[in-house]
Amino acid sequence: MKTQSIALILLMSLAGCGMKESTPSKETSIVAGNFVSNITEDCKSENCLGLRKEFDLVVYTGKKIYCYWDLKKAATQNDFDSIAKNLKATITDTTTVYEYYLVLQKWAGSLQDGHVNVMWGDDLTDLESYKVPLRLELLAPGTDHESLIISKTAVATKKLPVGAIVTKINGQDAIERINELEKYMSGSTSRMRRRGAANMLFSMMKTRDEERSSVKMEYTFKGQTLTTELPRNITLPVKATAATAESKIDYSTLMQAQILPNNIGYLKVDSFSGADMATLLTRTMKLLSHTKALIIDVRENGGGNQSGSSILGWLTTTPIIRYHANIRISDLLLADRGYVLLDAEYNEGDEFTPFAPVTVFPQESAYKGKVYALTSAFCFSACDTFVSALKENKLATIVGEGTGGGTGTPHVFELPFSGLNFRYSVAQGLTAVSKTFLEGVGTLPDITIEPTLEERMAGEDQQLLKTINIAAEKTNEASIDMNDLKDSGIKSRAPVADSYSIIDYDNEIKQSMN
Known part of the structure; x- marks a missing residue:
């Protein structure tokens, strides 16, 4: 029996500092056994076939390297074979890169592990993000007395009261939306997933059309129930320059x-x-x-x-x-x-x-x-x-x-x-x-x-x-x-600003550097 000796000090870094694997060509086919079955309906184009093969790669790689399979199977009671099969079937000839990103996000979320995530690579051409200039916070997440509140406003939403309890988003109960979104959040505990779902409530809507539209929000404040329509910020991320990427941490x-x-x-x-x-x-x-x-x-x-x-x-x-x-x-x-x-x-x-x-x-x-x-x-x-x-x-x-x-x-x-x-x-x-x-x-x-x-x-x-x-x-x-x-002058951490945004508000287009 061969015994290898090797430093747990390197192993213990939790910074996610993995090296990239060698990149095969787009024609590479990964056979995933019975984990993800072959499906050909609505998938004839090179793009669809490539994305489905790549999805097989993601699932198959997980089988080979993921460390918490037994723990997550017991904790979630999820049938990961069925989840993978159903998600793969949603990849069709019309699937965009962003829609595929959401498919992978759902796969990652099904494992309920905050270290399992899909992330954008170097090519940001197809990335567009629609955000509301308003921050929500879920107080006491995962408890029987949690509540969703407005925690921070911006110029376009400054008239809204911080501390107001958000009750509905586009006519649907807000906590019900968080319940639905929690299933797709990468988080190791319910309190982490629910907190994350509250943060993503305006940037992961039910459809892309809803995501691109203004949002109707109902809230209660000092005994009154009020409604408002919220604008969208369109964020167009730009690849960081070498100088920015190499700059020292502040x-x-x-x-x-x-x-x-x-x-x-x-x-x-x-x-x-x-x-x-x-x-x-x-x-x-x-x-x-x-x-x-x-x-x-x-x-x-x-x-x-x-x-x-x-x-x-x-x-x-x-x-x-x-x-x-x-x-x-x-x-x-x-x-x-x-x-x-x-x-x-x-x-x-x-x-x-x-x-x-x-x-x-x-x-x-x-x-x-x-x-x-x-x-x-x-x-x-x-x-x-x-x-x-x-x-x-x-x-x-x-x-x-x-x-x-x-x-x-x-x-x-x-x-x-x-x-x-x-x-x-x-x-x-x-x-x-x-x-x-x-x-x-x-x-x-x-x-x-x-x-x-x-x-x-x-x-x-x-x-x-x-x-x-x-x-x-x-x-x-x-x-x-x-x-x-x-x-005493205790300060909070400064928020990270978007590099560039276009604000569509009151039918007027404004460009701003945040």
């Missing part, structure tokens, strides 16, 4: 650190991305080491790399386990990503490498104050394992909402016919101490604090204020009020 938009009243440290990390993030976090923790308590805010952190271990190392005096991970073994992964298998023990014929611990070692000296992690359903991937490590190793009190619930080390590959990209999770993760799957579960808070309608209407961050006062009480300090918090 870490100031991803991280902020402050010392709040009562000597409470505040560290907001919106991403664990970037080669320098680990170094910056180490320096920041050193500067916050004298505070009485520390709040780590990861509510907007979607993941990245393992740089969060730089924080964990300051919270312990002995080595700890962040989580346990393995990797799916297959010819496809060995051919394209063999470098990640250079330090794992496995035997020829194994489907997975054995689970191995991802260890975090102590930094200079352990932080002595109380630690609180403020979380949400957006916390995912590397953020998920970070929060799980805090809770399992008893390093912090988890406050806020449950995390997104995903570990998977996604592998990205290019689709040879359409030019799109797809990715699957290829590594499983178990929690540090209980050794249970984090995928599909996430980490639940020790103290639940959900955002409220009232704080959204007032533009206040009551979640953070309540967390600060919990920390103040534990350190025998006086509580603070919202004015104190506003005076």
